[in-house]
Amino acid sequence: MQHAFDATIAAEAVGRYDFAARTSPAYANMVSPFGGVTAATVVAAVQSHPEALGSPLALTINYLAPLEQGDWTLALRPLRTNRTNQHWSFTAHQGETAVLSGTAVLGLARQTWGENEAKPPAADAPEAYPVFEFPEFATWAKNYESRFIVGALAAEPADDSTSTLWIRDNPPRPLDHPALTALADTFFPRVFLRQGSYMPAGTVSLTVYYHATKDELAAHGEAHVLATARAARFGHGHFDQYGQLFGQDGTLLATTHQLVYFKDPK
Amino acid sequence: MQHAFDATIAAEAVGRYDFAARTSPAYANMVSPFGGVTAATVVAAVQSHPEALGSPLALTINYLAPLEQGDWTLALRPLRTNRTNQHWSFTAHQGETAVLSGTAVLGLARQTWGENEAKPPAADAPEAYPVFEFPEFATWAKNYESRFIVGALAAEPADDSTSTLWIRDNPPRPLDHPALTALADTFFPRVFLRQGSYMPAGTVSLTVYYHATKDELAAHGEAHVLATARAARFGHGHFDQYGQLFGQDGTLLATTHQLVYFKDPK
Numbered sequence: 224m225q226h227a228f229d230a231t232i233a234a235e236a237v238g239r240y241d242f243a244a245r246t247s248p249a250y251a252n253m254v255s256p257f258g259g260v261t262a263a264t265v266v267a268a269v270q271s272h273p274e275a276l277g278s279p280l281a282l283t284i285n286y287l288a289p290l291e292q293g294d295w296t297l298a299l300r301p302l303r304t305n306r307t308n309q310h311w312s313f314t315a316h317q318g319e320t321a322v323l324s325g326t327a328v329l330g331l332a333r334q335t336w337g338e339n340e341a342k343p344p345a346a347d348a349p350e351a352y353p354v355f356e357f358p359e360f361a362t363w364a365k366n367y368e369s370r371f372i373v374g375a376l377a378a379e380p381a382d383d384s385t386s387t388l389w390i391r392d393n394p395p396r397p398l399d400h401p402a403l404t405a406l407a408d409t410f411f412p413r414v415f416l417r418q419g420s421y422m423p424a425g426t427v428s429l430t431v432y433y434h435a436t437k438d439e440l441a442a443h444g445e446a447h448v449l450a451t452a453r454a455a456r457f458g459h460g461h462f463d464q465y466g467q468l469f470g471q472d473g474t475l476l477a478t479t480h481q482l483v484y485f486k487d488p489k
Numbered sequence: 490m491q492h493a494f495d496a497t498i499a500a501e502a503v504g505r506y507d508f509a510a511r512t513s514p515a516y517a518n519m520v521s522p523f524g525g526v527t528a529a530t531v532v533a534a535v536q537s538h539p540e541a542l543g544s545p546l547a548l549t550i551n552y553l554a555p556l557e558q559g560d561w562t563l564a565l566r567p568l569r570t571n572r573t574n575q576h577w578s579f580t581a582h583q584g585e586t587a588v589l590s591g592t593a594v595l596g597l598a599r600q601t602w603g604e605n606e607a608k609p610p611a612a613d614a615p616e617a618y619p620v621f622e623f624p625e626f627a628t629w630a631k632n633y634e635s636r637f638i639v640g641a642l643a644a645e646p647a648d649d650s651t652s653t654l655w656i657r658d659n660p661p662r663p664l665d666h667p668a669l670t671a672l673a674d675t676f677f678p679r680v681f682l683r684q685g686s687y688m689p690a691g692t693v694s695l696t697v698y699y700h701a702t703k704d705e706l707a708a709h710g711e712a713h714v715l716a717t718a719r720a721a722r723f724g725h726g727h728f729d730q731y732g733q734l735f736g737q738d739g740t741l742l743a744t745t746h747q748l749v750y751f752k753d754p755k
Contacts, residue, residue, distance in 0.1 A: 432694075
């Protein structure tokens with residue numbers, strides 16, 4: 224049986240650069256579907272394009288308006304192909320409403336000096352931590368197995384916005400660039416943690432840099448990813464989030480930065 | 490006399506959403522002009538637009554091909570205006586060559602709960618550190634006064650890619666969103682620090698989130714910014730950089746994330 228993730232991100236090519244996509248109730252969130260699966264749909268479409276050069280290096284996706292449950296259309300535009308990288312832009316619509324915009328960079332892995340400078344946060348094996356039960360309204364979260372080391376959702380305000388957790392698709396699914404994209408957006412809004420309560424919040428802009436090669440992702444397989452994220456500043460209706468996603472052996476798979484809108488609870 | 494920064498970022502409106510810009514030899518770098526001033530030009534153009542709503546919240550700019558010294562054209566496209574934010578995309582060309590693409594989000598500051606969670610790195614007053622002399626080829630760096638606390642360019646490899654410095658425009662200039670944008674790109678490539686040598690390197694994609702309000706920037710004035718940046722992973726021809734820029738009183742003004750291309754030295 225096809226994994227719900229694969230069913231949801233499968234956009235149909237309907238033109239040279241145009242795709243027809245559809246949201247899935249399985250990934251519903253409070254208002255719009257989980258943004259990570261929307262971003263993953265874009266990444267899968269770019270990767271699947273016959274003109275694609277190599278693997279994803281960078282993605283920026285902006286959420287312009289709430290995506291409603293239903294059909295949406297994705298328009299990719301190739302901007303430039305260099306010797307080892309390739310630039311795309313995209314927009315998405317529901318009817319006449321522009322709902323997404325962004326850019327993607329693909330590239331070929333080149334042999335160079337390398338080092339994994341960032342060290343993963345201290346953590347025991349995934350099984351050492353219980354599976355976290357998200358509240359009912361976070362339907363999308365049922366598609367992930369989340370085991371928090373620090374910073375689980377709680378009813379008490381926290382003085383630090385860091386969450387660190389082991390996470391993977393539920394049921395498990397081999398890691399690839401679309402799945403890694405969605406994982407980069409699975410951190411619930413940091414303001415929930417700081418305030419110890421829920422409030423309206425949504426991603427405005429999400430950037431993911433892919434450090435893992437295709438081979439590293441293939442080697443990772445269905446294992447848990449060690450994910451950590453933190454905000455730097457809250458105020459004037461927004462906050463940021465910077466995150467890192469590591470493989471089991473401490474390989475840094477991706478870094479991510481996002482800007483989030485929020486409103487004070489009534 | 491007009492500051493070189495203002496002269497360089499001053500694009501002329503030549504259509505409802507189109508601008509004519511020109512590089513300046515004052516901000517020359519090894520190949521293309523300093524990318525920070527290019528990004529600042531885009532931010533200034535969006536801000537200056539009669540349809541602009543509020544102040545910059547987020548910018549992503551992709552460097553598609555080396556910008557040559559000379560004229561370039563900037564095409565802004567408004568995508569959506571919401572009640573409190575506004576989404577733009579843009580592309581830039583030199584002749585027929587697409588050289589830049591990206592997105593910008595503007596917004597109105599709303600009164601909400603806030604906190605400056607990120608703490609600035611430890612540092613004495615700017616005057617406690619000598620002004621750093623960049624090598625001759627980094628012409629653009631003469632437009633900044635850089636005083637390194639840690640991680641200045643050196644001939645020895647370092648085992649940590651962190652640079653922390655006090656920096657401001659030279660001569661001093663009041664801080665605003667374009668200047669803050671450029672400052673977010675002033676960190677020299679982290680691979681130079683790790684390798685203790687120069688090599689071909691250039692920004693592929695740069696994202697800046699603006700945490701400072703207009704009033705905070707006005708209060709900052711011509712003071713130095715405390716800037717810190719670090720890479721998380723190097724490999725396969727790329728590395729990332731995450732940075733934070735603080736005001737004198739520890740206010741977090743901006744966070745930034747960029748993906749950089751590099752080649753091993755011959």
